Amino acid sequence: MATHAGGCHCGRVRFEVEAPARPVVLECNCSICVQSGYLHLMVPVQDFRLLSGGEVLSNYSFGTRTAQHLFCSVCGIKSFYVPRADPWHRSVNVRCLDAGTIEGMEVRPFNGREWGRGR
Numbered sequence: 001m002a003t004h005a006g007g008c009h010c011g012r013v014r015f016e017v018e019a020p021a022r023p024v025v026l027e028c029n030c031s032i033c034v035q036s037g038y039l040h041l042m043v044p045v046q047d048f049r050l051l052s053g054g055e056v057l058s059n060y061s062f063g064t065r066t067a068q069h070l071f072c073s074v075c076g077i078k079s080f081y082v083p084r085a086d087p088w089h090r091s092v093n094v095r096c097l098d099a100g101t102i103e104g105m106e107v108r109p110f111n112g113r114e115w116g117r118g119r
Contacts, residue, residue, distance in 0.1 A: 006097035008072035008079050013053030015080060017043045017092055021103040025094050030112030032062075032069065036078060039107065041092045048080070048090040085115065 002021040007014040019041055026040040027033075033040075053072065060069040067084035071077060079096035083089060094105065 002101050004092075004097045004101045006079055006092065008053070008075050008077040008096065010072060010075035010077075012056050012074055013072045013077075013079055014051040015092070016049045016051060017041070017090070017097075018047040019043050019092075021101065022105060023094070023102070024106045024108060026110040027107050028110045028112035030115070033112060036093075037095065038078070038091075039094045040083075040110070041094045041097075042083075042086070042089045043092060045088055045090055048092070 001018055004017050004019055005014065006017070023041050026042070028038065028040060032038070056073050057070045058073040060071065061067060062069075064084060066087075068082035069078055070081050072079070077096065078093065080090050080092045083091045094102065
């Protein structure tokens with residue numbers, strides 16, 4: 001396990017997460033993830049710490065309005081969010097982590113486009 005720091009483009013939103021140095025991340029094919037190029041690093045809520053920027057976060061919800069797509073209202077970057085599928089975790093965009101602590105990663109496809117159908 002390693003401590004990874006990250007945040008948004010302008011630097012107002014900053015966080016830390018405890019996660020493996022070589023994590024498994026999910027590449028989702030749902031509409032919002034495809035358009036934003038989001039790569040999901042799922043961490044339990046207790047392993048995520050928002051250090052700064054809570055006051056500049058805005059929330060975007062769509063569909064079931066369950067997921068909390070939090071983005072910086074200054075630069076527009078969604079560096080983490082509360083997923084609909086698992087609100088006890090935070091999904092961190094691995095592309096928003098600072099360089100230096102990720103030693104590599106395994107990217108697995110995730111069919112988010114069809115997730116939840118029939119429920």
